[in-house]
Amino acid sequence: MFCMKIATYNVNGVNGRLPVLIRWLQQSNPDIVCLQELKSPNEKFPLQAIEEAGYKAIWHGQKAWNGVAILAKKKYDLKEMGRGLPGDPLDIQSRYIEAMVNGILICCLYLPNGNPAPGPKFDYKLAWFKRLSSKARALLKKNIPVILIGDFNVIPTDLDCHKPESWVNDALFFPESKKAFKKLVDQGWTDALRTLYPDKKIFTFWDYFRNAFARDAGIRIDHFLLSPQIAGKLYKAGVDKEVRSWEKTSDHAPVWIQLKK
């Protein structure tokens, strides 16, 4: 059966992690990839290495922080549909880019962390979330296949972390964050991993410190939200957990879904 594999990976520095990224691309062989936390200005995006690995790319970077990109195998047409989330012309952080690939609108996002909370960073997180929800509602009205993909920086429920009580003072697990995520999903989106694995502890991030990965003390914050026009095609999903154990690796692991044709 032909399947399309779509992945998301918060690389935590696309240049610093380039060997890990390329190794994972070759091993996992996804058709489409959303990257977050490039931590690279546009002119330093490692296009050549990514092209040599078999992909074309669009990216929205900035110096030192943030940055998002969409990669697609060279056989696909990758058409950028926009960058930057509407709703705040003063927002200069590079956290959103979208592209049409093979009839699917791929929306790659890096939602603000929001710590320390409460505070101005948490206010920015909630404001950004509100803008994302408005955008998402407009996308649903198009009645086309859309996927919101990326690092949402939200632990949706207790099942999505190893130990809920250790996250209660964190912006990723604040009631406002969880409510905003639930409200977004309730617009009509399908949380791909949770839908396929309703009761399973699945993690996509493990702290560098406290020996978190060895203890499997992780959280699930990287998500795929599918519009109704594509949710029925969801076939498989998973986390490439072993990548988190590699040398010079990101604190996130790549996450992927497979869609039936």
Next chain:
DNA sequence: ATGCCTTACTATGTAAGA
């Protein structure tokens, strides 16, 4: 409760991440 790691930057410390 923290920032135990790790990144980028014009840097030998600071800010940020989650």
